[in-house]
Amino acid sequence: MRAITVASADSLPASTDFPDPEPRPDHETLELVGAGLHQVVRALATGGHYGSDHAYPLVPGIDAVARTSGGQLVYAGGTRAPWGTMAQRLAPAFTLDLPTGADPLVVAAGMNPGMSGWIPLTGHRNERGALGTVLVLGATGMAGTMAAQAALALGAQRVIGAGRDEGSLESLGAAGVETVDLADPAALEQALAAGVPDLVLDYVWGPVAETAFAALGRRGLGEDSADISYVQIGSLAGAEASVPASLLRSRRLRLSGSGSGTFSMERLRTELPRLLELLADGSLRAPYTAYPFRRIDEAWAHTGRSRAVVVPD
Numbered sequence: 001m002r003a004i005t006v007a008s009a010d011s012l013p014a015s016t017d018f019p020d021p022e023p024r025p026d027h028e029t030l031e032l033v034g035a036g037l038h039q040v041v042r043a044l045a046t047g048g049h050y051g052s053d054h055a056y057p058l059v060p061g062i063d064a065v066a067r068t069s070g071g072q073l074v075y076a077g078g079t080r081a082p083w084g085t086m087a088q089r090l091a092p093a094f095t096l097d098l099p100t101g102a103d104p105l106v107v108a109a110g111m112n113p114g115m116s117g118w119i120p121l122t123g124h125r126n127e128r129g130a131l132g133t134v135l136v137l138g139a140t141g142m143a144g145t146m147a148a149q150a151a152l153a154l155g156a157q158r159v160i161g162a163g164r165d166e167g168s169l170e171s172l173g174a175a176g177v178e179t180v181d182l183a184d185p186a187a188l189e190q191a192l193a194a195g196v197p198d199l200v201l202d203y204v205w206g207p208v209a210e211t212a213f214a215a216l217g218r219r220g221l222g223e224d225s226a227d228i229s230y231v232q233i234g235s236l237a238g239a240e241a242s243v244p245a246s247l248l249r250s251r252r253l254r255l256s257g258s259g260s261g262t263f264s265m266e267r268l269r270t271e272l273p274r275l276l277e278l279l280a281d282g283s284l285r286a287p288y289t290a291y292p293f294r295r296i297d298e299a300w301a302h303t304g305r306s307r308a309v310v311v312p313d
Contacts, residue, residue: 001015001017001018001019001020001087001089002015002016002017002018002087002088002293002312002313003015003016003018003058003059003086003087003088004016004044004060004061004084004086004087004293004296004310005018005057005058005059006045006057006058006059006060007056008056008057008073008293009045009046009047009054009055009056010046011077011144012297013045013086013184013201013294013296013300014121014296015098015218015293015294015313016080018057018059018087019039020089020273021079021089021090021091022083022091023048023084023091023293024091024093025200025300027091027093027094027258028066028068028094029068029089029090029091029093029204029241030066030076030089030090030091030092030095031066031067031088031089032064032066032067032085032086032087032088032090032311033064033065033066033067033073033104033105033108033311034062034064034065034104034108034109034290034307034309034310034311035061035065035084035085035108035309035310035311036063036064036109036113036288036307036309036310037060037061037086037107037291037299037307037308037309038062038112038113038307039082039143039211039236040062040112041060041061041062042060044055044060044062045058045273046058046202047237048050048194050261051260052091053081053083053151053170055081055134056081056082057082058081058082058084058296059082059083059085059087060086060260061079061084061086061087061158061310062077062079062082062084062085062112062200063075063076063077063085063108063111063112064076064077064085064086064092064108065088065098065104065105065107065108066090066092068095068157069264071074072098072263073093073097073102073309074095074096074097074098074103075092075096075097075098075107075111075144075272076090076092076094076277077093077094077266077274078092078093078094079091079092079093079301080082080093080210080268080288083307086293086296087124088234088312090137090171091104093146093267094265096272096273096276098280099277099281101280102245102276102279102280103280105288105309106279106280106286106288107276107279107280107289108288108290108309109286109287109306109307109309110146110279110284110285110286110288110307111144111275111276112277112278113142113286113307114142114146114150114275114284114286114312115141115268115271115275115309116146116147116203116233116234116258117141117143117146117147117148117150117201117233118147118150118270118271118275119146119235119239119258119263119267119268120199120201120207120229120231120258121134121147121150121151121154121199121201122271123263124198124199124229125154125155125230128157128198128272130132131151131155131156131157131198131199132150132156132157132158132197132198132199133156133157133158133159133160133196133197133198133199133200134151134156134159134193134197134198134199134201135160135162135194135197135198135200135201135212136151136161136162136200136201136203137162137163137182137200137201137202137203137208138162138163138202138203138204138234138236138237139161139162139163139168139169139177139179139203139211140161140164140165140169140172140207141163141203141231141234141236142286142287142305142306142307143203144161144163144201144286145161145171145172145285146147146285146286147167147201148161148175148177149175149283149284149285150275150278150284152175152176152177153180153278153283153284158175158178158195159176159178160177160178160179160180160191160192161177161178161179161214162179162180162182162187162191162208163179163180163181163182163304164181164183165183166181166203167305168274169181173267178191182208182211185211186279188211188212189214189215190242191215191275192215192216196216196226196228197228198227198228198229198255199228199229199231200212200228200229200230200231201231201233202230202231202232202233203233203234203236204233204234204235204236204237204238205232205234205236205237205239205240205241205279206235206236206237206239206240206241206285207237207238208236208237208238209237209238209241209242209257210233211299212230212239213241213242213243213244213247213297214221214244216247216253217236217244217246217247217250218250218251219250220250224251224252226251226252227252228248228251228252228253228254229253229254229256229260230253230255231256231257232255232256232258233256233257233259240279243255244259246295250267265298276278284296286307287305287306287307288307288309289304289307289309290309290310290311291308291309291311292310292311292312292313293312293313294313295312296310
């Protein structure tokens with residue numbers, strides 16, 4: 001079959017011939033429609049992600065929209081190494097039928113970045129009964145934008161989106177998100193002066209997280225009325241951040257992470273259908289740019305507000 005392959009951690013992907021995936025006894029082999037080129041896909045392929053096994057050659061890709069032999073479009077995930085989803089044929093561990101009328105490439109582009117915020121959002125709401133105020137750090141990236149949209153869709157009383165892209169901040173503001181320009185050092189502190197968040201979704205970490213910790217700081221010995229869950233999701237601004245000891249002692253603040261090792265596949269499969277519905281009906285927007293296999297070099301270098309989606313030639 002034809003597939004996108006990566007020969008080593010420091011090599012660029014190429015469209016080559018590759019053996020068909022080993023079939024699973026409980027799932028048929030599917031035909032690819034489109035696979036999202038997510039940040040995690042690049043990181044896994046180059047060995048920079050904690051989930052990489054550093055075994056090459058490999059086919060990149062962690063999820064996709066594919067077609068069954070009967071013509072049904074499905075969202076698919078859970079392929080076995082070295083087969084990822086950027087191949088003509090894939091043998092996934094699970095599938096979900098796409099709703100009628102759903103744009104398959106929107107689903108391919110949006111499910112992975114969408115679930116990064118969806119899982120902690122629904123977990124917080126299930127635990128506390130409501131979302132209250134949600135702060136999204138890195139809200140101008142695709143995953144952060146979708147997290148802000150999802151927070152609104154799930155009934156958050158107040159959603160604060162912090163980022164640096166002016167155009168994306170304007171779009172978020174038009175959608176009902178209170179925006180903070182991180183280029184202004186005082187802007188986040190000013191926004192939180194009106195009330196601290198119940199949930200923080202941090203897509204950037206590094207110095208931005210340290211700015212947030214400073215803005216969340218509190219003085220006084222009285223009981224803290226806030227109860228903050230701070231969830232670390234991405235690290236585009238830096239792999240490390242210093243957490244002030246005084247913040248952890250003066251506030252009720254729980255610091256945790258959200259990634260593939262923090263929730264079960266059972267929970268993921270329970271949550272994905274609703275996320276799929278919101279993508280299908282346009283409640284969550286996932287702009288994409290499609291690239292055929294022969295243009296994988298352009299797809300790999302793609303940046304901007306849309307997600308690259310790789311499609312067969």
